[in-house]
Amino acid sequence: MGAPGAGKGTQATALASRYGVPAISTGDIFRTNIASRTELGLQVQAIIEAGEYVPDDVTEAIVADRLAEPDCAGGFLLDGFPRTMHQVHFLDEYLAADGKELDAVVSLHVNPEALVNRLLERARIEGRVDDNEDTIRRRMEVYAGQTAPLLFHYERAGTLVDVDGSGSVEDVRDRMFAGVDRYSKV
Numbered sequence: 001m002g003a004p005g006a007g008k009g010t011q012a013t014a015l016a017s018r019y020g021v022p023a024i025s026t027g028d029i030f031r032t033n034i035a036s037r038t039e040l041g042l043q044v045q046a047i048i049e050a051g052e053y054v055p056d057d058v059t060e061a062i063v064a065d066r067l068a069e070p071d072c073a074g075g076f077l078l079d080g081f082p083r084t085m086h087q088v089h090f091l092d093e094y095l096a097a098d099g100k101e102l103d104a105v106v107s108l109h110v111n112p113e114a115l116v117n118r119l120l121e122r123a124r125i126e127g128r129v130d131d132n133e134d135t136i137r138r139r140m141e142v143y144a145g146q147t148a149p150l151l152f153h154y155e156r157a158g159t160l161v162d163v164d165g166s167g168s169v170e171d172v173r174d175r176m177f178a179g180v181d182r183y184s185k186v
């Protein structure tokens, strides 16, 4: 978990390869669907471009489908999910039905000023449609209002790994590995 631009995607890929599990990014799934103009893509495009959240039922159905694929049987890493309390409960129940639970929840913290600059830089390099200044501001608000409070839930559950997300990609990665390795069951 982390605000837009905190480095979730980059660090998720590194963490997933450390543990040999697939990294599942709901944002990537949506972007792929938008690019190939599927029904789902057309349904979510305007929402994502406005910086809002895709409805819970749509997002949860996608995650359920993805987690049911064979490559997730030995574990998985979710990048950008859950983002709402509804999604948190959905995930807890989905995993419990299978006798599973989350091992660890990583929270990447970066100061908000640095985030906007990182996102504007990413916009220049990757050209993501939701990386313009208005949408960035809206995504920050939505994160603060809907997603940041979920950290309390995971803190209470004892699964939260707080990581300082400032500095180089490698520094953040090493701090994250050190934190998550303590929770590792492999």
Ligand code: AMP
Pocket (backbone or CB within 6 Å): 004, 026, 027, 028, 030, 047, 048, 051, 052, 053, 054, 055, 059, 079, 080, 081, 082, 083, 084, 087, 130, 139
């Ligand atoms: P991300 O790549 O994780 O920053 O996600 C890009 C956009 O996809 C977000 O700003 C949301 O519009 C949408 N999205 C991704 N994951 C979720 C989620 N778990 N719940 C609702 N919307 C999501």
